[in-house]
Amino acid sequence: MIILVKETAARKVRTLLDFSKEDLLERIKDDNGYHEGICCRNPNTIIRVFFDYDWDKEGLEDLMERLCREMQCEKTDWAISCGTREGKVSYHILSKKFCMSINNLQAFQRRLYKDHKCIDFTVLQVSITDETECAFLRLPNQSKDGVNKSAPPMRILQGELSDFLVTDIEGLIVK
Secondary structure (H helix, E strand, O other): OEEEEEEOOOOOOEEEEEOOHHHHHHHOOOOOOOEEEEEOOOOOOEEEEEEEEEOOHHHHHHHHHHHHHHHOOOHHHEEEEEOOEOOEOEEEEEEEEEEEEHHHHHHHHHHHHOOOOOEOOOOOOOOOOOOOOEEEEEOEOOOOHHHOOOOOOEEEEEOOHHHHOOOOOOOOEEO
């Protein structure tokens, strides 16, 4: 798995490492500031369904109800981590059950954004000048220290560490 371990403030220089799933799960028990790399070069790549939810804590329950209705699943089928701090709401919501192509996930996120403005659908948008062609999502128990930003570690509210690996789709149902 591609992991962003360090990046300059201007995002010009990045340090990426490749870990096995087992090694990564062991490493993210402690805060190393790790972010998982999602290679966006091929929009048909299958990844775990996920949402980066920001700005309005009050709408989180509405979004969860909508996700369950749209995906025909239960709230327990979602892993949720929280990095909320003073002045900033931040949740990562990942499916324990479903995966889909990057293209389909982007379309799904944009469609839901119409009613749920707190979804950050830009996570999977990669700059044309980005040599890595990767999007990055902060892993549980990880702060933003590696990317020169101030934010506490994402704490798990629901799910297991392995439920938060976006590129680990083994055993998931393709939607």
